[in-house]
Amino acid sequence: MAVTTPAAQKQAVAAFESLGLRTELAEAAAALGWKSPSPVQQQAIPLLIQGRDVIGLAETGSGKTAAFALPILQGLLSSDAKRTCAFYALILSPTRELALQIKEQVEALGSCIAVRCAALVGGIDLASQAVALGKAPHIVVGTPGRVVDHLSNTKGFSLKLLKHLVLDEADRLLHMDFEQEIDQILKVAPKERRTQLFSATMTSKVAKLQRACLADPVKVEVTTKYQTVATLRQQFAFVPAKFKDCYLAYFLTEVAGSAAMVFTRTCDSSRRLALLLRNLGFGAVPIHGHMSQPKRIGALNKFKGGERSLLICTDVASRGLDIPAVDVVINYNVPTNSKDYVHRVGRTARAGRSGRALTLVTQYDVELFQRIEALTGQRMEQFSAPEDAVMLLLERTNEAQRIATIQMKDGDKDKSGKRKGKRAGDDEDDRDMLTHKHYKKRY
Incomplete structure (x- = not known):
């Protein structure tokens, strides 16, 4: 909820200043509607301002981005930093969407000091990113693979002056097999730097990475167990x-x-x-790893902006993304990793709001479902769905399934049987939605 009164604004600014932040940055945080620092911000920011390396263990939606961004921006305010500010900080993220979101939040918090920020992610033209790097940004946010690409191929991009390295969602970075790219980045980064590692959990790989790249770190741990918020109806x-x-x-x-x-x-x-849900008349857009980056961004923006009410996604959207006003999360497939359930349902019931999560459990998912309840320590409520009412939708759903299958085949193959670059379902404006030639008019 946004801060609306001058008294509340002043109180919020004072709360952030109490962590050691400069007034300009405290005002920027309050302007984003934050009434007070989150627990991870309260613990991490003073340590980072002191120049310590930090490993932060905190659940999704805990305010980690501001916890590492505000101290970096404070460092940029110093006179020394102003003289050698190009490529001052590098923030690594596991997914493109999260990297772009981090960039947006860093720019919002740093607007008072005109911070320059560049995003290096896959799916976007290398040349345009090289132009952005040529403008000597203060902060670079990117996925490890694309950062390595630019280190190898973009003239003038170097980490020799790097002062801050952040590895966000480190457990996910390592789970996605970015170890080799991270090693390459660590080899060219100066040893005299501040390193911040944030992770939802301390795995053996994260512990190994901590030993390799952090110097005498302080551990900040907000929660020791996977849990869901009290305002979430499961x-x-x-x-x-x-x-x-x-x-x-x-x-x-x-x-x-x-x-x-x-x-x-x-x-x-x-x-x-x-495709199936569109054929049933729902406004659905997909987002997944096989889509081009512009389409992924477009789908996400349409959902964020309220143009489409359903976002059909893989776990590429389960971590870190802050999408306002998500009312419901549906697990169409029960996640094989129980911890991913917590990240998924964490997309709703954020910042004190209420939310609802529904998991569809088939006869093949019982063991996975029981593991989730054991992990969270909560018994879920059973959703009442009268069979006779559900079966009224069976004929329409079967027809929508048949058409979706045809649409996918049409999108995957051209007349010669070769795969095409464009896939049906990825573009929510495709004419093969409700007007597809195979769709029956009676529906």
Whole structure:
């Protein structure tokens, strides 16, 4: 909730100043609507201002971005930093979307000092990013693979002057096999730097990385267990696998008008489900790793802006993304890793708001579902879905499934049978939605 009164604004500024932040930065934080520092910010910011290396263990949505961004921006305010400010900090992120979100938040917090920030992510032209690097940005945010590409190929881009290195969502970075790229970055980064490592959990790989790149770090631990917020209503529905799409359609009609994220296990599943739901009349857009970056950004912006009410996504959207006013999270596929459940449902019920999560459990998912309840220490409420009411949607759902299958085949192959660059389902403006030649007019 935004700070609205002068008294509340003044109180918020004082709360951030108490951590040792300069007034300009405290005012920037208050201007974003933050009433007070989050627990991870309270613990990490004073240590980082003192120049310590920090390893932060905090759950998703805990305010980690500001925890590492504000001390970096404070360093840029110093006179020494102003003289050698190009490539002052590098922030590594596991996904493109999270990197772009971090860039946006850094620019918002640093607007008072005209901070220059560049994003280096895949799916976007290398030349345009090279132009951005040529403008000597203060802070570079990127995915490890693309950062290594530019270190190897972009003239003038170097980490010789780097003062701060941040590894955000370190457990995810390592889970996605970025170890080799991170090693390459560490080899060219100066040893005299400040390093910050933030992770949701301390895995053996994260511990190894900590020993390799942090000097006498201080551990900041906000939570020691995976948990969900009290304002989240968690439900499950035990459904036959063959009727899962029908139950999903029924639930979406029950929450009509709500902004919902639907998580699937694979990219193809996201594509198929987006097409199916469009054929049923729902405003659905997909986001997954096989989409081009402009389409991923476009889909995300349409969902954020309220133009589309459903975002069908893989776990590429489960970490770190701050999407305002997500009312419902649906686990179409039960996550195989129980910890991913916490990250998924963390997209709703943020910043004190209420939210709702539904997990569709088939006869093949019972063990995975039980692991989630054991991890969170909570028993979920069963969602009531009368079978006769659900089955009223069966004929329409079966037809939508058939058409979605045809649309995917049409999108994957051209007349010669070769794969095309554009895939049906990735572009929410494709004419093969409701007007597809195979769609029956009676629906």
